[in-house]
Amino acid sequence: MNTGRIEAALLKANDTADVGIGSGLLPSVNEMFERSFGGQRAVVVADENTFGVAGDEVRRHLEAAGRPMVDPYVFPGRPTLHAEYAHIERLTQALHAHDAIPIAVGSGSLNDIVKRASYEARRRFMSVATAASMDGYTAFGAAITKDGYKHTMTCPAPRAALADLDILRNAPARMTSSGYADLLGKVPAGADWLVADALDVEKVNAPVWSLVQGPLREAIGSPAELHAGDDHALDSLIEGLIMSGLAMQAAESSRPASGAEHQFSHLWEMEGLGYNDEPPLSHGFKVGVGSIAIAALYERMLSRDLSNLDVQTLVSRWPSWEQVELAVKEAHKTPGLDTAAIVESRTKYITGDELRQRLTRLAERWPGLHKRLREQLMTADQLRRMLHDAGCPTHPSDIGLHLEDLKATYYRARMIRRRYTVLDLATEAGILDQCVNELFAPGGFWAPD
Ligand SMILES: [Zn+2]
Numbered sequence: 001m002n003t004g005r006i007e008a009a010l011l012k013a014n015d016t017a018d019v020g021i022g023s024g025l026l027p028s029v030n031e032m033f034e035r036s037f038g039g040q041r042a043v044v045v046a047d048e049n050t051f052g053v054a055g056d057e058v059r060r061h062l063e064a065a066g067r068p069m070v071d072p073y074v075f076p077g078r079p080t081l082h083a084e085y086a087h088i089e090r091l092t093q094a095l096h097a098h099d100a101i102p103i104a105v106g107s108g109s110l111n112d113i114v115k116r117a118s119y120e121a122r123r124r125f126m127s128v129a130t131a132a133s134m135d136g137y138t139a140f141g142a143a144i145t146k147d148g149y150k151h152t153m154t155c156p157a158p159r160a161a162l163a164d165l166d167i168l169r170n171a172p173a174r175m176t177s178s179g180y181a182d183l184l185g186k187v188p189a190g191a192d193w194l195v196a197d198a199l200d201v202e203k204v205n206a207p208v209w210s211l212v213q214g215p216l217r218e219a220i221g222s223p224a225e226l227h228a229g230d231d232h233a234l235d236s237l238i239e240g241l242i243m244s245g246l247a248m249q250a251a252e253s254s255r256p257a258s259g260a261e262h263q264f265s266h267l268w269e270m271e272g273l274g275y276n277d278e279p280p281l282s283h284g285f286k287v288g289v290g291s292i293a294i295a296a297l298y299e300r301m302l303s304r305d306l307s308n309l310d311v312q313t314l315v316s317r318w319p320s321w322e323q324v325e326l327a328v329k330e331a332h333k334t335p336g337l338d339t340a341a342i343v344e345s346r347t348k349y350i351t352g353d354e355l356r357q358r359l360t361r362l363a364e365r366w367p368g369l370h371k372r373l374r375e376q377l378m379t380a381d382q383l384r385r386m387l388h389d390a391g392c393p394t395h396p397s398d399i400g401l402h403l404e405d406l407k408a409t410y411y412r413a414r415m416i417r418r419r420y421t422v423l424d425l426a427t428e429a430g431i432l433d434q435c436v437n438e439l440f441a442p443g444g445f446w447a448p449d
Contacts, residue, residue: 001239002215009211009243012250015157016138019246021238023231025164026128029058030065033103033126036160041100042126043070045091045114048077050130054167055105058128070100075110080279083109085146088117095121104158107131107175108283112142119155127158131171132179132238134283135257137161138245143269143283149336150270157249163238165231176226176234177391178284183240184220184383184390185261185287186212188294191376192259192421198369199358201420202255211247212256213376215240223390260297260421263413264290270337270416274400281399288392289399293406296380296445298422300435302373307366311359314430318352331412340416347418355428362429380445403440403448410436 001021010019018035020028033042042062046055051074059072073094075081095102095117102125104114111127118125127137136143140157143150168176190213196202219240226233247256254262265286268274274281319327324345332341350358362369378386384394393399396406410432414423426432439446 001235005215005243006239009246009250012207013246014249014252015140016159016161016246016249018160019138019242020162021235021242023165025162026054026057026167027061029061029128029162030067032160032162033062036126037101041068041070041098043098043100043102044072044105045102046072046105047075047081047110050106050110053130053170054128058103058105070098081109082280083112083142083144085144087113088120088144091117092120095123101125103128105130107133108136111137112144115158116142116144116153116155124159127161129161129163129238130167131175132168132234132241133171133175134179134182135241135244138242139248147336157245161242163242165234168234168238169229169231173227173391174282176237178282179237179241180220180223180226180390181284181288181387181392183237183244184386185291186216186244186257187376187378187383188261188291188298189257189259191298191373193255194369194372194376195422195425196420198365199361205251208247208251208256211250212244215243220386223386227389227391255419259419260413260423261287261290261294263417263421263423264293264409267409267413267416271334285393285399288387289394289396292380292383292387292394294422295377295383296439297410297426297435298373298377299380300438301422301426301431302370304431306429307363309359309363309429311356314359315352315356317430318355321346321349324349328415331415337416344418345415348420348424358428403446406446407436407440
């Protein structure tokens with residue numbers, strides 16, 4: 001772990017005050033707990049798998065140090081735990097029976113369950129990672145399934161987070177691969193932020209930008225080594241993931257870590273892609289395929305000169321809100337998502353006059369933006385190779401999607417989030433259709449085999 005980098009990030013983070021990354025850290029879990037929670041009681045929360053991997057050891061270290069403890073709360077290990085609201089209700093109820101501070105020992109879903117349940121029980125918590133599988137450990141908010149629909153629920157990040165490489169190293173390989181793909185997504189996500197910045201939609205916050213983008217190239221630079229079990233690569237990965245969470249805290253937004261590639265993954269997630277697989281299709285694997293797809297779109301965009309668009313014609317063809325609303329209703333029928341997509345699309349809808357201003361700004365700024373995007377992005381081929389080397393799926397068919405589903409996602413994904421991305425730029429510039437058709441035409445990036 002780069003201590004200076006983490007310390008600098010902690011100064012900016014709102015919720016998390018203490019992060020430990022390294023080998024052999026688990027035995028010092030009590031000291032870390034003490035720094036944040038003094039002499040308070042602790043309760044380990046895990047599932048049967050993660051309890052065996054690290055939860056029981058955490059409990060023993062705390063007990064050996066004389067820490068007052070409540071009996072561990074352990075979810076079943078099979079089938080794989082999902083972040084369903086019913087689990088949160090049960091855990092919250094159990095937490096109300098005492099005043100102990102929860103220690104979440106697990107990865108994505110377990111961490112999200114404890115994060116939200118702790119919030120509902122009006123308590124802070126500590127996180128002990130068992131896999132470098134996603135960037136949510138130090139992020140605020142939790143992705144929870146309620147009434148069959150995936151919600152992002154409010155709740156603060158943990159007060160303290162511990163990641164022992166000796167534990168992470170032994171996690172299933174697919175979990176490390178998933179974390180790699182989630183982190184790789186920060187490449188196109190950064191590009192989307194540059195687009196939003198150039199068009200004065202959402203300015204880049206330079207200190208927050210550097211928290212994510214600073215260590216990123218190194219952290220994603222050794223996919224084959226990571227997949228082969230290299231410790232340095234694993235250390236860089238978990239640090240990158242934790243930095244990403246801290247950056248979201250500092251920005252009070254997921255913008256630093258999430259762009260159109262995450263809109264792809266959220267859409268597939270909300271429609272239940274791979275939800276009932278055992279193990280379920282991971283967040284990171286969807287982000288990985290989304291990242292390749294967005295990088296491929298950027299390539300089509302960057303091959304064009306967007307400084308000489310026919311603004312007058314584009315404005316005259318710009319749809320009214322009523323037309324957009326119909327299109328959103330046509331594109332999204334999933335209960336919950338259907339109404340949410342209308343709200344999100346309405347929030348970022350602009351009028352014809354606003355479109356004129358935006359495209360005029362684009363014309364002025366395209367040369368500079370083009371240059372910044374070229375520096376930020378990698379080609380879709382590069383991303384595909386890196387993901388492959390890290391053991392990740394790279395083709396939609398690897399994650400259970402047909403090419404036509406992927407093609408439709410280029411149009412549908414932007415409707416579900418208000419965040420401005422390359423999908424909005426392509427739509428406003430009137431070139432989304434052309435670019436997508438090029439990608440799926442013979443010889444294009446997504447040409448059928
Ligand atoms: Zn993510």
